[in-house]
Amino acid sequence: MKKILIIGAxxxxxxxxxxxxxxxxxxxxxxxxxxxxxxxxxxDLKIRGAESVSYAASDLNDFAKHAAALDAATQALGGLxxxxxAHGTLGDQKASxxxxxxxxxxxxxxxxxxxxxxxxxxxxxxxxxHGSIAVISSVAGDRGRQSNYVYGxxxxxxxxxxxxxxxxxxxxxxxxxxxxxxxxxxxxxAGIDKKGLLWASPEAIxxxxxxxxxxxxxxxxxxxxxxxxxxxxxxxxxxxxxKLRL
Amino acid sequence: xxxxGWGRYPRQQATLALPLSNTQCATTLAxxxxxxxxxxxxxxxxxxxAATVLGTPYLDHFVAFDDSTxxxxxxxGVSLDAILRTFVPRGWFLPVTPGTRFVTVGGAIASDVxxxxxxxxGTFGAHVxxxxxxLGNGAVVRASPTEHxxxxxxxxxxxxxxxxxxxxSLALKRIASSDILQTTVKAPNLQAALDAFAEHADSTYSVxxxxxxxxxxxxxxxxxxxxxxxxxxxxxxxTRPPTPVPFDLPAVLLNHASVQAFNALxxxxxxxxxxxxxxxxxxxxxxxxxxxxWNRLYGKPGFVQYQFVLPQAAxxxxxxxxxxxxxxxxxGSFLAVLKVFGPANANFLSFPQAGFTLALDFKAEPAVxxxxxxxxxxxxxxxxxxxxxxxxxxxxxxxKASYPTWQAFEDVRARWHAHGKFASSQSIRLGLQ
Numbered sequence: 001m002k003k004i005l006i007i008g009a010x011x012x013x014x015x016x017x018x019x020x021x022x023x024x025x026x027x028x029x030x031x032x033x034x035x036x037x038x039x040x041x042x043x044d045l046k047i048r049g050a051e052s053v054s055y056a057a058s059d060l061n062d063f064a065k066h067a068a069a070l071d072a073a074t075q076a077l078g079g080l081x082x083x084x085x086a087h088g089t090l091g092d093q094k095a096s097x098x099x100x101x102x103x104x105x106x107x108x109x110x111x112x113x114x115x116x117x118x119x120x121x122x123x124x125x126x127x128x129x130h131g132s133i134a135v136i137s138s139v140a141g142d143r144g145r146q147s148n149y150v151y152g153x154x155x156x157x158x159x160x161x162x163x164x165x166x167x168x169x170x171x172x173x174x175x176x177x178x179x180x181x182x183x184x185x186x187x188x189x190a191g192i193d194k195k196g197l198l199w200a201s202p203e204a205i206x207x208x209x210x211x212x213x214x215x216x217x218x219x220x221x222x223x224x225x226x227x228x229x230x231x232x233x234x235x236x237x238x239x240x241x242x243k244l245r246l
Numbered sequence: 247x248x249x250x251g252w253g254r255y256p257r258q259q260a261t262l263a264l265p266l267s268n269t270q271c272a273t274t275l276a277x278x279x280x281x282x283x284x285x286x287x288x289x290x291x292x293x294x295x296a297a298t299v300l301g302t303p304y305l306d307h308f309v310a311f312d313d314s315t316x317x318x319x320x321x322x323g324v325s326l327d328a329i330l331r332t333f334v335p336r337g338w339f340l341p342v343t344p345g346t347r348f349v350t351v352g353g354a355i356a357s358d359v360x361x362x363x364x365x366x367x368g369t370f371g372a373h374v375x376x377x378x379x380x381l382g383n384g385a386v387v388r389a390s391p392t393e394h395x396x397x398x399x400x401x402x403x404x405x406x407x408x409x410x411x412x413x414x415s416l417a418l419k420r421i422a423s424s425d426i427l428q429t430t431v432k433a434p435n436l437q438a439a440l441d442a443f444a445e446h447a448d449s450t451y452s453v454x455x456x457x458x459x460x461x462x463x464x465x466x467x468x469x470x471x472x473x474x475x476x477x478x479x480x481x482x483x484x485t486r487p488p489t490p491v492p493f494d495l496p497a498v499l500l501n502h503a504s505v506q507a508f509n510a511l512x513x514x515x516x517x518x519x520x521x522x523x524x525x526x527x528x529x530x531x532x533x534x535x536x537x538x539x540w541n542r543l544y545g546k547p548g549f550v551q552y553q554f555v556l557p558q559a560a561x562x563x564x565x566x567x568x569x570x571x572x573x574x575x576x577x578g579s580f581l582a583v584l585k586v587f588g589p590a591n592a593n594f595l596s597f598p599q600a601g602f603t604l605a606l607d608f609k610a611e612p613a614v615x616x617x618x619x620x621x622x623x624x625x626x627x628x629x630x631x632x633x634x635x636x637x638x639x640x641x642x643x644x645x646k647a648s649y650p651t652w653q654a655f656e657d658v659r660a661r662w663h664a665h666g667k668f669a670s671s672q673s674i675r676l677g678l679q
Contacts, residue, residue, distance in 0.1 A: 010266075012304075023332075034266075034267070036267050036268075036269060037266060037267055040267070040307045040309075040321075041307065043307065043308065043309055043310065044307035044308045044309070047308040047309075047310070047311045047332070048308065048332055049332075187264060187266060187304060190262075190264050193247050
């Protein structure tokens with residue numbers, strides 16, 4: 001039985017992952033924004049088999065509250081074995097191009113808040129010398145594209161930060177897992193109409209996360225075929241890439 | 247976006263709202279009525295289609311479970327599959343299940359679905375202890391057989407036209423094993439099939455696969471499948487995902503010759519007149535769930551499913567008349583299912599009534615629609631009716647003649663603020679307000 005903290009717990013991928021962990025009988029602590037949704041989730045996860053479920057509503061963009069929120073979670077669980085950081089917003093690329101305050105908001109939500117949380121968590125895990133930190137980044141962070149480079153910048157920062165953290169925490173026996181989902185059918189992407197073969201369900205991503213932690217992987221593309229797609233995309237020379245409409 | 251039901255006919259441009267909470271349901275309703283709730287899209291025709299549709303995929307939480315009684319309270323977007331996955335390993339099963347587990351609890355209530363145990367257990371609604379409904383005026387009320395009984399009876403089988411079902415409490419039933427002991431009885435013709443149903447009326451589950459293309463002395467030849475829950479063995483769910491049909495098959499593949507060949511092989515595959523086997527519950531209850539998106543077998547035009555019930559009094563003669571009309575048309579059905587229903591309930595628009603029900607698939611094409619109009623006339627003549635969850639084309643006149651309580655249903659809707667707030671393409675076609 002593991003003590004698991006899920007940050008951004010009401011996101012579709014986080015909830016699907018929480019359900020898998022609940023069915024395995026773990027202890028869960030949910031941190032998210034919407035109290036009504038958290039309450040529904042907690043009751044649901046308990047029925048699905050979680051040993052215990054606690055939750056707290058918190059605005060993750062208020063960085064000053066991170067330390068206290070993490071302390072409360074660690075206390076309630078009586079320690080930490082696994083942390084999943086899953087919150088994020090897709091943002092509006094066009095709006096960001098017109099207004100830097102929108103860009104700043106996106107970077108705060110998708111990158112800076114994650115970095116703040118990881119700064120606290122890294123010290124905790126480093127001291128305890130065991131456990132897993134799993135962070136949801138995105139394939140969008142692998143290369144900048146005109147259609148969503150603000151989101152991509154934030155996710156790219158998360159990818160790089162977790163890479164460095166993995167290097168630092170390796171000697172302490174702590175796993176740092178960077179999860180890079182492709183297109184996922186969630187409320188965050190509900191506005192996108194045509195969903196083709198490349199789209200995956202939150203449940204599929206959740207299975208990749210749970211198995212990635214169990215196998216102590218470093219980086220997981222979810223679903224797996226994105227590793228090939230992104231290898232091709234990263235391999236295109238910049239002088240060609242800049243002319244593409246991506 | 248373009249939406250369609252399981253039959254992929256008809257298709258409709260729709261705005262899809264995906265609320266994340268009950269609060270957001272109320273906001274959506276206030277801003278976008280009239281609309282209709284849409285679960286997993288397994289009703290076949292247009293009963294969950296409208297210009298504005300409220301999808302329930304994110305309203306899928308369990309709310310409470312009492313492991314001493316099996317009483318489960320859950321949000322309406324919870325699928326029967328999720329219930330089975332969670333509760334079969336703990337020794338609980340659905341009190342009533344339709345032929346697919348990929349429907350939501352809300353949809354099962356709205357269609358008041360039935361299963362292979364209808365003769366003994368009634369419809370899904372009979373096992374709903376109470377439900378919470380979001381009304382057209384934004385209020386949330388609790389309804390049960392004893393609280394606002396009129397609203398409850400209109401909501402079970404009410405095709406989502408009384409409000410948005412937010413959550414429901416169901417009585418799960420105890421099982422000792424997830425296995426089913428199946429007995430297969432070969433019936434060489436229709437009379438033999440109905441006799442076999444009568445002889446095995448005390449079976450927990452019964453259903454027959456029927457060859458609709460057989461003519462003459464073999465008209466109505468069937469395989470009757472009976473089932474009992476095993477009393478020992480595992481409590482488990484299969485984890486293998488369905489094998490998908492990856493694309494629309496050419497519509498020409500399903501023709502008279504191929505269906506006839508399939509039916510002959512399927513019937514001939516079983517040799518002895520009575521045979522027994524033990525199998526997991528999935529292939530017994532949900533044989534088609536093993537093939538993801540089997541609805542693509544009918545190609546791009548889609549298909550319509552035609553399910554009717556004839557009252558007991560119409561008897562074999564009525565059924566034979568329908569089967570003869572289908573056999574004569576040569577428009578075969580890949581899958582035809584025959585079942586003997588138990589008594590009707592008091593819900594306004596519930597489909598089952600004491601008698602015989604037959605469900606058939608047809609490719610959606612002009613000649614089929616002509617045939618189905620002819621079948622409607624035979625069904626009406628014998629005092630029968632059609633299942634609204636399958637329907638994509640019945641006329642308002644046929645509906646009103648065969649569901650005489652439709653006016654009383656409308657009175658309940660008026661009383662509970664549903665008019666102008668909840669409507670589907672089907673309800674408009676059938677002449678409901």
